[in-house]
Amino acid sequence: MAASPKRPDPLKSLGFLLLVTGWILVLSAVVLLKQGAARGGFVFSGIAVEALGLVLAVRSHIATKPERH
Amino acid sequence: MISNTVVLSDSQTLLCIVALLIAPLSCAGLALMNSGLGRARSAAHTMTAGMCVIAVAACVYVVCGRSWQGFAGEASRTIVIGGKPWNWIGAARPFFAGLPFDGSPALLAAWMGIVGAALAGLIPLGSGSERWRLAAVCLSTAVLAGWTFPLFAHWAWGGGWLAQLGVNYGLGIGYVDAGGSGTIHVAGGLTALSLAWLLGPRRGKFGYDGMPMAIPGHNAVYVLFGCFVALVGWTGLNAAGALLFAGVQPGRLALIAVNTILGAASAGLGAAAITRVRFGKPDSSLTANGWVGGLVAVSATCAFLPPAAAILIGLVAGALVALCVELFELHLDIDDPGGSVSVHAVAGIWGLLAGGALGRFPGGGEGQFLAQAIGVATLIGFVLPMTYVVNLLLNRFVGLRIGPDAERQGMDLAELGAGAYPEFVTHTDDFMQR
Numbered sequence: 001m002a003a004s005p006k007r008p009d010p011l012k013s014l015g016f017l018l019l020v021t022g023w024i025l026v027l028s029a030v031v032l033l034k035q036g037a038a039r040g041g042f043v044f045s046g047i048a049v050e051a052l053g054l055v056l057a058v059r060s061h062i063a064t065k066p067e068r069h
Numbered sequence: 070m071i072s073n074t075v076v077l078s079d080s081q082t083l084l085c086i087v088a089l090l091i092a093p094l095s096c097a098g099l100a101l102m103n104s105g106l107g108r109a110r111s112a113a114h115t116m117t118a119g120m121c122v123i124a125v126a127a128c129v130y131v132v133c134g135r136s137w138q139g140f141a142g143e144a145s146r147t148i149v150i151g152g153k154p155w156n157w158i159g160a161a162r163p164f165f166a167g168l169p170f171d172g173s174p175a176l177l178a179a180w181m182g183i184v185g186a187a188l189a190g191l192i193p194l195g196s197g198s199e200r201w202r203l204a205a206v207c208l209s210t211a212v213l214a215g216w217t218f219p220l221f222a223h224w225a226w227g228g229g230w231l232a233q234l235g236v237n238y239g240l241g242i243g244y245v246d247a248g249g250s251g252t253i254h255v256a257g258g259l260t261a262l263s264l265a266w267l268l269g270p271r272r273g274k275f276g277y278d279g280m281p282m283a284i285p286g287h288n289a290v291y292v293l294f295g296c297f298v299a300l301v302g303w304t305g306l307n308a309a310g311a312l313l314f315a316g317v318q319p320g321r322l323a324l325i326a327v328n329t330i331l332g333a334a335s336a337g338l339g340a341a342a343i344t345r346v347r348f349g350k351p352d353s354s355l356t357a358n359g360w361v362g363g364l365v366a367v368s369a370t371c372a373f374l375p376p377a378a379a380i381l382i383g384l385v386a387g388a389l390v391a392l393c394v395e396l397f398e399l400h401l402d403i404d405d406p407g408g409s410v411s412v413h414a415v416a417g418i419w420g421l422l423a424g425g426a427l428g429r430f431p432g433g434g435e436g437q438f439l440a441q442a443i444g445v446a447t448l449i450g451f452v453l454p455m456t457y458v459v460n461l462l463l464n465r466f467v468g469l470r471i472g473p474d475a476e477r478q479g480m481d482l483a484e485l486g487a488g489a490y491p492e493f494v495t496h497t498d499d500f501m502q503r
Contacts, residue, residue: 016454016457019449019450019453019454020450020451020454021450022446022449022450023446023447023449023450023451024450026443026446026447026450030234030238030443031150031151031153032151035238035239035240035436039439040439043439043442043443043446044442046446046450047442047445047446047449050446050449050450053450054449054453058401061266061401061402061403062401062402
């Protein structure tokens with residue numbers, strides 16, 4: 001368990017970065033692509049990136065949770 | 070600015086007012102559940118914190134929240150991207166200034182905004198209970214009710230870019246969230262997740278071997294009664310939201326009420342069945358959580374769902390809630406005493422997506438599922454990081470968590486100076502490993 005919660009955690013930062021990146025992908029798909037399979041595919045790719053970010057964020061909080069009592 | 074003004078007939082206005090009068094019961098139900106799911110030594114604190122949340126949310130929303138939220142057809146900030154207008158934030162005046170007090174749809178939407186902000190603020194209380202300082206609760210609620218909730222509410226309810234996905238990009242009728250599955254519940258549930266991460270688990274929740282200890286709620290009757298009260302409030306909230314933000318006719322309100330009841334009922338049954346299979350007996354607190362999960366899930370599209378779809382959405386929501394509560398606690402080390410993340414975030418996301426797939430929307434609903442998915446992506450990819458960073462800063466500068474001695478003593482005595490049940494014997498850390 002338990003890296004210190006004070007130490008910067010690259011996994012956590014990467015997770016949140018991927019969350020935002022996935023959202024930007026989704027917005028880009030809406031703006032840039034015409035209606036159809038390509039737009040849907042890019043939207044769901046963005047959501048997949050978000051899912052990856054969420055997994056990393058969750059994992060990082062398991063690793064850095066405060067000490068148990 | 071996008072001009073898509075909402076006009077209500079006299080009968081719609083009257084029905085909306087009646088619905089909004091009963092909507093605050095959803096807050097009462099949730100507060101009762103939060104209190105009942107915590108320990109007796111923190112019961113008064115949880116209820117007091119709930120009252121403070123409603124008070125702070127109402128005041129902050131009036132001061133500035135409503136300005137950001139706005140209403141369809143009112144002043145707003147718009148940028149043009151790719152030749153299409155992206156309406157991203159309201160530009161109304163603070164303190165409800167300029168709002169006509171004549172029963173107009175804008176005023177009713179602002180009233181619903183107060184209830185929505187309060188309800189969203191109550192959700193993180195469930196995950197942070199028994200260790201979240203009262204002052205920090207108030208500050209975090211102020212940010213949620215004054216910024217996070219109104220911003221997303223503008224996008225979904227105030228004629229913002231999500232609501233305009235249909236007009237601008239041909240995605241169904243745009244993002245639909247009449248009862249607030251995403252705007253209220255997923256936003257609140259993701260804030261609850263951020264707080265569960267930042268606060269860490271309660272003392273004694275995890276043993277030295279890493280296994281979670283069961284810390285049962287102190288009053289199952291509060292929890293279950295809270296469910297019944299919430300059903301009434303939710304019906305009002307869904308009805309008002311459908312009239313204001315989905316433009317449904319009064320005749321649809323019966324369908325909305327039926328779907329709300331069916332969502333809760335099937336979710337309660339789903340959660341009871343899952344816990345019966347998993348543990349040998351139905352679990353009352355998880356069944357109650359499932360019930361509310363069903364309410365959350367059907368809220369978004371209840372005006373457009375056939376009753377059979379509402380039953381299916383509720384059933385799956387109840388099962389998801391029961392399974393996610395266990396998953397989060399056992400495998401992800403998230404200590405969420407009220408089950409807020411599962412009940413509000415997970416069930417809300419499910420409801421938004423399933424509603425987009427199963428609903429019968431005007432114009433055939435082509436692209437509706439994609440519009441709902443874009444709304445969900447915005448909640449996870451924008452609202453979650455934002456609410457996490459805000460609460461991280463609050464934790465850094467104010468401190469979210471109460472001290473270990475005070476936590477051992479109980480929140481009632483530590484923060485309020487008196488317990489909820491003074492005639493009872495006060496226990497120390499009953500569940501702590503010795």
